[in-house]
Amino acid sequence: RFSKPAPMFLDDSFRKCLFLSPFLPNFCSRSLYNLIKAILSVTKEYRLTPALDSLRCRRCIIVGNGGVLANKSLGSRIDNYDIVVRLNSAPVKGFEKDVGSKTTLRITYPEGAMQRPEQYERDSLFVLAGFKWQDFRWLKYIVYKERVSASEGFWKSVATRVPKEPPEIRILNPYFIQEAAFTLIGLPFNNGLMGRGNIPTLGSVAVTMALHGCDEVAVAGFGYDMNTPNAPLHYYETVRMAAIKESWTHNIQREKEFLQKLVKARVITDLSSGI
Numbered sequence: 001r002f003s004k005p006a007p008m009f010l011d012d013s014f015r016k017c018l019f020l021s022p023f024l025p026n027f028c029s030r031s032l033y034n035l036i037k038a039i040l041s042v043t044k045e046y047r048l049t050p051a052l053d054s055l056r057c058r059r060c061i062i063v064g065n066g067g068v069l070a071n072k073s074l075g076s077r078i079d080n081y082d083i084v085v086r087l088n089s090a091p092v093k094g095f096e097k098d099v100g101s102k103t104t105l106r107i108t109y110p111e112g113a114m115q116r117p118e119q120y121e122r123d124s125l126f127v128l129a130g131f132k133w134q135d136f137r138w139l140k141y142i143v144y145k146e147r148v149s150a151s152e153g154f155w156k157s158v159a160t161r162v163p164k165e166p167p168e169i170r171i172l173n174p175y176f177i178q179e180a181a182f183t184l185i186g187l188p189f190n191n192g193l194m195g196r197g198n199i200p201t202l203g204s205v206a207v208t209m210a211l212h213g214c215d216e217v218a219v220a221g222f223g224y225d226m227n228t229p230n231a232p233l234h235y236y237e238t239v240r241m242a243a244i245k246e247s248w249t250h251n252i253q254r255e256k257e258f259l260q261k262l263v264k265a266r267v268i269t270d271l272s273s274g275i
């Protein structure tokens with residue numbers, strides 16, 4: 001149980017500093033506030049679908065991108081959940097047997113978004129996880145169908161088009177990023193400076209969201225096993241575990257401990273036993 005309930009998505013009742021996150025020191029700036037207002041004035045939807053909202057028991061699964069999903073035929077078990085969450089550009093087509101075919105939410109940041117419009121599945125909601133103010137500027141271009149003109153501020157090229165109509169687009173409540181980093185995983189605050197060793201992975205942020213918004217939470221495709229360097233890192237490509245780089249932004253070890261604790265306490269179920 002959380003003492004602070006938090007809605008999954010930002011709605012138009014968000015107040016200037018209510019969702020202040022140390023990662024977003026500019027969250028109080030007038031310009032970011034206006035960006036978010038402009039986005040929400042077009043998307044106008046801040047909830048899940050009515051059917052999902054009215055479920056008495058909401059069962060959610062976060063599908064990670066780990067190679068541990070390969071050849072486990074977990075697809076039908078994954079599709080059994082009410083809400084299937086996928087991250088960044090994780091593909092579904094061609095991998096249905098192992099990862100399922102249903103996508104309820106696709107949570108991404110701009111650098112992780114699928115770049116080819118035909119890669120997007122129908123019927124899913126596109127959810128922005130905004131880690132920095134440029135991410136919100138990017139989403140404004142996307143919902144207004146404007147040319148994405150400013151590439152500065154991104155660490156790799158970003159999608160210029162997302163084939164989703166504004167009512168299918170949401171902004172993940174930034175509170176989950178803050179709570180995952182500092183309350184649950186215990187990453188260093190660094191005076192609120194986002195960067196070295198204190199950015200939670202999108203997987204942990206999605207789990208945090210699900211712990212708030214779902215009655216039952218499962219994960220699949222989580223965990224790196226460094227003892228098997230030849231195992232695939234992701235389920236959709238041949239890059240091997242050994243290729244993983246020491247990350248200067250994430251703390252994989254701390255996140256592993258956090259997730260192991262949740263599994264051990266049976267707060268979450270790990271379908272692919274990678275954690």
Ligand SMILES: *[C@@H]1O[C@H](CO)[C@@H](O)[C@H](O)[C@H]1NC(C)=O
Pocket residue numbers: 067070071232
């Ligand atoms: C999965 O099965 C395919 C086809 O049999 C094989 O090529 C691949 O190496 C397997 N991957 C893993 C991780 O076991």
